[in-house]
Amino acid sequence: MAYPVQVRNLRRQLSERFRPLIDMSDWGGRPDEEQAFLSRAVAALAVKLETSSSDEDAARAVIDCDTDRGIDAVAVEERGERQHVTLVQAKWSDKGEAGFSEADVSAVIRGLDYLLELEFHRFGSKIDRHAGKLDAALNSPSPKVTLALALVTGTDLHPNTRALLEEEIGKHNLDDDLVDYKIINLRDLHREILGEHAERKVDLDVQIHGVGRVTDPLLAYYGTVSTEEVAAWYSQHGRHLTARNIRDALDVSDVNEKIRTTLVKEPEHFWYLSNGITLICDRIRKHGKGAPTTGGNAGFRLEGASVINGAQTVSAVFRAVQQKPAKAAGGRLLVRIISLEDAPAEFGDRITVAANTQNPTEERDFRSRRPEQFDLRHDFALSLGLNYVIKRGVPDPSPADGCTMTEAALALAATHASPEFAARAKRDASVLWENRYYRPLFGSKPSAQRVWRCVQLLRLVRESLAQEQENLVGRLGSAAAHGDLLLTHVLFQTMNTEDIDAEGPDAAKSWGARFNAVADTVRRALRWMVVVVDGAYGRNSQLSTTVRTIERAELVARGLYERVLSGEEPPSDSESRVDQEPGGRGGQLTRAVWAIVDAGSIQDGTVLEFRPVTTPERRQLPRWIEEDPKRARAVWKNNKNKPLIWSVDGLAYAPSTLVRSMRREAMGNDQQVQGTRYWHVPGKGSLIDIAQEARETLNLAPDSAME
Structure with missing residues (x-):
């Protein structure tokens, strides 16, 4: 089935908005230049749809060229404390029938592999302007990568293609959630261009259980709705449902993952653990079953509705119901609905701002009130003369003056006896505030000396890896970018730490000598790490995935302990050094x-x-x-x-x-x-x-x- 009207409108809008912005200089009058432009414009529009980019930034995100490795656009965005990378593959079709084959899956997955290994030289030069941000994002704690397939078609992927895509993505995740994918079709693209000119009105039919009502000064209802119904709202209206929200749903974030996990695993507790959602609307009308009596069930039609608080909840509920419909659809959550029919001008904006400017409380905030954290702060001050900052909002001390509770948690996780802690912290540092990790780290009330020395070790490992990266590319460069926590674990487990709590000049001198040896130990351990990973999982395995996966991190750590203790030199690393030509023997090589x-x-x-x-x-x-x-x-x-x-x-x-x-x-x-x-x-x-x-x-x- 063709879609001539939608394709024609999309084509016109793409040309008007992106013709002056998208670089086509590399095409140079080659055949099908118009098709190439439209494909790049679709990629830019997909970046707009998935991020908060301007048209100019979205056009700049396009890296399409002859050697793009299946990736047509890249964008990096910080969402909360998590770095999110969007990779777009775009397909234009004049008939609205763009296909995506199994060969396309292989191409885009190969491009993903190159990016995760930080091998930016595999791509065309347009990626260079994004390489710094990509490097930082992919080496950050718990990054998220979304493959966005922007296809000008009204049909779904072939089941075999989708199965292959999910299988390949699954190989990158193991027990992690590093990579996911999203299909952006003709309908999504068409809605996005319409949204630039006129905000689409959303009318919702809502069934509320246990209705409560407020009539003065404005009409409002509150009660409970089913997660199945909320998922249906998002399925039908998508991002238009959150048009008035200050922060869009932006489907993937660490908050969304926690909401989704709660609903999938504990739907019966979701009502108690969720903050619920707030909607405003132009008018509320009685609709469907039930009368709006206090405590009863009632149906309403909300004209001009928008979720102004809880956009992430709505998005996460939709994803959870997609993932586990039989279980997640049985949850419930609180809802508050406010009618603006008799409200003063701009009152809706006041509600929206008020609902979105309250500081969220995180698990870390609860931990900062624990007695052991106050004890550590006092111990740092009295024993070391240093600052230990435990509350968010307080400026971080300079590196010489102390550390934060967050840095301490990372350092204690990295130096824990089990490499599981390093892997989990690398995957998502926020889990360190959960009881199963927090208690082993802080429950024994570690001394300020212990915490400070662990922090110093982690800093020295990171500094050493940063220096190594000055000259490294390829597998070693990727290991240096991702291996900080796992290598800190290995160094700590292979050094003498019996006097880690000791005070006095002798202990200080002894630890100073151990810290002086860190750089050389890191150099050797880094190279052995690549040898161990390649031997266990192959040279095409993802180092970024390995350090975040508990089973793999444990295996690699076991392989490194003996090698680091032996002091043995690793094999030559000329393949990964920029000051040597690869493949040489004894410094000899044909120029x-x-x-x-x-x-x-x-x-x-x-x-x-x-x-x-x-x-x-x-x-x-x-x-x-x-x-x-x-x-x-x-x-x-x-x-x-x-x-x-x-x-x-x-x-x-x-x-x-x-x-x-x-x-x-x-x-x-x-x-x-x-x-x-x-x-x-x-x-x-x-x-x-x-x-x-x-x-x-x-x-x-x-x-x-x-x-």
């Missing part, structure tokens, strides 16, 4: 540029792109490049000494010389680098990759010449 020139792998005049490689480069170089895009381009000339003609000055450079010069200007960093990692031929890979193919073509041994 990459020589191999390329001898094989004729790149034609004179080919334009190359510069791509940041390390985490610091992703943070600092994209902005510098955007100031003058010519900085990221060079023209190839088949010369073994200086093959790159930089577009900025027209001069010839060796790859490493040029990269060092760029880093020096943009970052003030003059360290040695292997420049062939940084310069890419679009669609073919880096000079390193091309050189490897050239060597195979020439049948050159890897140690046939000095680098």
Whole structure:
């Protein structure tokens, strides 16, 4: 079935809104440029639908190109204390029949894998402007990734395709909820463009149990509604149901997950554990069964209704009922309905603001009132002369002056005897305030000395990993990005900690010596960690998933204890170092540029792109490049000494010389680098990759010449 009217309206709106904003310079008059633009515009609209982005930011989120690895747009957004990454795959169809095949699933999952491993060089250069945020988000505690499939079609995915997609996503989650997916179809896209011009009116039919009524000064009803009914509201109206809410539902957050879990596991307790929802409407009319008598059941029609408090609850209820309909549909929750029919002007806005500006109470807040936290604060002050901040809203102390209760909980979890604590904290740090984790961490009333030394160890591990990341890419770079808590656990379990509670100069001196050894131990443990993970789960396994999964974290920790204690040096890490060319033996290797020139792998005049490689480069170089895009381009000339003609000055450079010069200007960093990692031929890979193919073509041994 075709959808000509909806597709025509969508096409017109996409063109009007995104034509001036979406970069099409890389298309260069190639065939089907209009189709390519529309696909990119759909991706941008999907970003708008899933995030709070402006049209400009949504257009900037588009990374579609010949080497996009199935990912057409990326967006990073902080939702509460959780980083959320949206990855969009978009498909345009003039007939409203865009398909999504099993091959498309494989492509987008491969792109997801590359992103989770922080291998941004696998993508086109448009991702570089997002790499810093992606890096930080994917290395944050309990990130969330949503694959949004934006398809201009009115039909659902084929069952086989959906099954494959869910199977592949399941491999990334194990006992975690790192990745999920969402289908955005033609109806969703059409509603979104309509919403830019006119807010859709929502009329709700509501059945309330145990009705209560307020008549003065404004008419309002309150009572209980079923979760099945609330889910039906959201199924029919989606985000339009929360149009007046200050904070949209934004379907995925740590709060939503807790709401959903409660409803799925304990539907009979949901009424007691949920804060309920508040709706305002233009008018309330009697509708359906029952009369609006106090304590009875009654049906109402709400004209112009909107959920102004509890948007996350509504969204989570909908997801829970989708997940476990037989169980979750049996829950109940409180509802409050306020009619604005006789209200003063702008009173609805006052209700909305008031309902959304109360500070939510978290489990952490209850723990901050526990006696052991007050005792720790006093112990920090009297024993160490340091600050231990236990309440939210109080400024964090400087690193030299103390720590917060949250940092202490993370450090105690990382150093706990069981790696389960490190894995759970990496997955979602908020679980540390639950009894099953809080009591083992704080119930024994740890001394200020113990807590402070654990905090210092975690900080030193993180500092050491950050220094390692200066030169690391690939598997080691990913391990350095994600392995902080698990490696802190391993270091703590393999060092002498008998005097961790001891005071006095001798203990301080002893611990100072142990802390001085942390950097070298981290260097070795990090490399052994990759060896253990690859041996157990393969080189294509997700390191980010491994450190968040209890079973895997336990196995990896067991594999690391003995290796760290032995002091044995791990295998060479040249494959993951930016200051070495991979694959060498004893420092000998056929020069990459020589191999390329001898094989004729790149034609004179080919334009190359510069791509940041390390985490610091992703943070600092994209902005510098955007100031003058010519900085990221060079023209190839088949010369073994200086093959790159930089577009900025027209001069010839060796790859490493040029990269060092760029880093020096943009970052003030003059360290040695292997420049062939940084310069890419679009669609073919880096000079390193091309050189490897050239060597195979020439049948050159890897140690046939000095680098």
